[in-house]
Amino acid sequence: MKWAEIVVHTTHEAVDAVTNALYDFEIKGVSLVDSMELTRSRQHRFGEIYDLQASEYPTWGVLVKAYTPLNELVNDLLCQLDQRIMSFKDLGIDIGDYSVTMNEMDEEDWSETWKKYYHPVSISDRFTIVPTWEEYEKKHEDEIIIELDPGMAFGTGTHPTTRLSLQLLEKYTKEGDLVVDVGTGSGVLAIGAAQLGASKVLALDLDDVAVAAATENAKLNDTAAKIEVFEGDLLHSVKETPDIIVSNILAEIIMSFSQDAFDALRPNGLFLTSGIIGKYEEDVVKDFEAKGFRILEIKREEDWIAIAAEKGEA
Structure with a gap:
């Protein structure tokens, strides 16, 4: 099966609005590639390992990547998505010099591509978000684990x-x-x-x-x-x-x-x-x-x- 990878390059301000728009079109697999990940200050006290490749990240803003089966409806979806994102300007949302592109992917490539962006992440002194496919053990007694399937x-x-x-x-x-x-x-x-x-x-x-x-x-x-x-x-x-x-x-x-x-x-x-x-x-x-x-x-x-x-x- 072929999949369409839809990539929206936009500002940090517009990420939530773009993500919600994608889900309005019943696209259920979304990942974010944030330019700020490369410079974000991180705490390693809970044992997280961060190995980020600069070549995979944009120089500004965020790449919102969404995945949907590749069929005859994709082009129409892209046009509707473009119109929806343009309408965000009327709400005062800065979408920046945004772009929408589409890549074709095989199912095996798709399933592994979006998973590589998700690993256990310490959110606070107690919360850790853990993808369902990752093995993870608590690092301290008070740690609270939330399992999610992105x-x-x-x-x-x-x-x-x-x-x-x-x-x-x-x-x-x-x-x-x-x-x-x-x-x-x-x-x-x-x-x-x-x-x-x-x-x-x-x-x-x-x-x-x-x-x-x-x-x-x-x-x-x-x-x-x-x-x-x-x-x-x-x-x-x-x-x-x-x-x-x-x-x-x-x-x-x-x-x-x-x-x-x-x-x-x-x-x-x-x-x-x-x-x-x-x-x-x-x-x-x-x-x-x-x-x-x-x-x-x-x-x-x-x-x-x-x-x-x-x-x-x-």
Whole structure:
């Protein structure tokens, strides 16, 4: 069987939007080749081995690689994808001098190509993301392992926004918390919250493919009993009062439901958000403060930020 490797070269800011667009076309195998991987400061205390070849990485931005069966529909898909990416400009997303290309691959080449970008990665003091095909043993007693199959997932924990979100969850989640994960994607944040002691996690996504992926990943990590995954538009279908709302999506969408988040949270509940490009930091902070949130901290990695905000008095 032949496969089409679709390669979108774009900016760091546009990566999440491009990835979501690809999944809208039901493309289920996505990998990221980030130019910043070559210069990123890394911690080796958990035994990770990094052997990166500069020739495999772009000189700027990110290569978003997606894989789909090669057939007569691919050219039409490329045209629709190009139009979708161009429309991101209307949302204020910088797509840069982007390009979309396509390569033909044999099935054996495809299956090994996207796997080579995924290895166990330490995300924080406790979390390590491990691809399902890798053998891995805990390096310390408190380490928490999240197993993911990137072939069926939106996000694998390797993107800065996911790392920042998990770090905030690690710091603020308490035993027995009710957590809502808005835009769950792969379910990685919902799984992390459950492993940290949340008694119940509501994981929502508009995309039925994401709902299926998050459901499978919850089972894979033995957290399905705590996680309820369902298709939902932001917080519209949530009737309970959460202790924490976590969301790793675009800044514009976060601000569009920040009032709903404030209203839904219990007193002193937390709104943990990421997916925010640095240039929108001031806008998001002003929006949160106007809604009544108190900013607890802002974490930064590369061009991305994550915000922990507490619900103040109404």
